[in-house]
Amino acid sequence: MELQIEDSVLVKQYISGDEKSLEVLINRYNQRISSFIYSKVLDKDVAEDIFQDTFIKVIKTLKRGSYSEEGKFLPWVMRIAHNLIIDYFRKNKRMPKFEGSEDFNIFSVIKDDKLNAEKQIIKDQIDRDLTYLIEELPEDQKEVLIMRIYKDMSFKEISENTGVSINTALGRMRYALINLRKIVDRHNIVLTN
Amino acid sequence: MENIYSEEQKITRSFKSSRKTIDFLLSYSQSFTVVDCDNHKFEVTLN
Numbered sequence: 001m002e003l004q005i006e007d008s009v010l011v012k013q014y015i016s017g018d019e020k021s022l023e024v025l026i027n028r029y030n031q032r033i034s035s036f037i038y039s040k041v042l043d044k045d046v047a048e049d050i051f052q053d054t055f056i057k058v059i060k061t062l063k064r065g066s067y068s069e070e071g072k073f074l075p076w077v078m079r080i081a082h083n084l085i086i087d088y089f090r091k092n093k094r095m096p097k098f099e100g101s102e103d104f105n106i107f108s109v110i111k112d113d114k115l116n117a118e119k120q121i122i123k124d125q126i127d128r129d130l131t132y133l134i135e136e137l138p139e140d141q142k143e144v145l146i147m148r149i150y151k152d153m154s155f156k157e158i159s160e161n162t163g164v165s166i167n168t169a170l171g172r173m174r175y176a177l178i179n180l181r182k183i184v185d186r187h188n189i190v191l192t193n
Numbered sequence: 194m195e196n197i198y199s200e201e202q203k204i205t206r207s208f209k210s211s212r213k214t215i216d217f218l219l220s221y222s223q224s225f226t227v228v229d230c231d232n233h234k235f236e237v238t239l240n
Contacts, residue, residue, distance in 0.1 A: 022222050023215070031209045038208040051210040052218060059222045064234060 007073035015062055026055060029074055033081055040085045050088060054081045126191050133183050141176035144169050 007025065014021040033054065038047035057080050061067050067076075115123060134142055143162060147153045153161070158169045184191065221238075228235045 019219065019223055023219055026215055026218060030215065031207065034210045035208045044208060047208060048210050048214050052214050055218045056221060059218070059225055060236070063222075063225060063227045064236075065227070 008069065011062065011067065011069075011073055015065070015067075022059070025073065029077065032074070033077060036078060037081055037085060041088065046088065050081060050084050053084050057084075129189065129191060133180055133189070136183055137176055137179055141172045141179065144172040145176040148173055 005024070007028075010021040010025050014025070030051075034047055034051050037050045037054075038044060041047050041050065054077060058077055134145060137145065140162075144158055147158045147161065148155070155166050155169045155173075159166045162169065164172075183189070224239045226237045226239065228237055
């Protein structure tokens with residue numbers, strides 16, 4: 001088994017002048033950080049620019065000696081990337097601008113997707129009922145369903161958090177949905193209006 | 194199913210910055226120095 005040098009050790013070595021340690025850190029987290037940025041900006045060139053700016057900040061902070069050892073390296077870099085993504089959206093004001101003309105009015109083709117007051121009340125009621133139904137599920141299925149639906153976690157993240165394989169997590173989710181339907185049928189519950 | 198899921202993840206999310214960017218960062222790092230002088234820190238970028 002190949003031994004991996006800890007991030008904190010690499011950071012210390014880099015601060016002491018070992019440039020190679022930075023390369024190891026960049027290569028170790030290139031995919032995770034680049035993918036994170038890309039998933040937000042959805043543009044590979046922009047993602048690469050933000051990745052570059054992120055590490056320029058990392059380099060400056062480490063060489064200035066302002067890096068605090070309290071936190072972990074990756075979450076710290078992710079936070080820098082996250083802030084730069086926000087800056088990017090602020091600068092670019094990515095909201096599409098459109099000015100209507102005499103022939104065409106944008107409001108004739110777009111609509112407000114918000115629910116009206118009555119539908120909102122019904123939706124809230126359904127959400128409440130659903131939480132009661134979820135409580136009836138076996139613990140392992142409930143855990144997966146809550147992570148997937150309410151915490152918006154991927155099955156890979158669920159598998160890492162629960163210590164089971166992705167296949168098992170997928171299976172538990174499937175059984176959770178089957179069981180929810182069974183409970184709904186058994187009690188003649190109507191969840192939609 | 195696991196394969197389909199992993200493939201989908203790869204298509205939608207996976208991205209790696211290029212070798213060019215990494216090389217730029219490594220040269221930037223080599224050229225960037227902080228000089229400490231009378232409790233003042235000066236940043237120098239050498240070409």
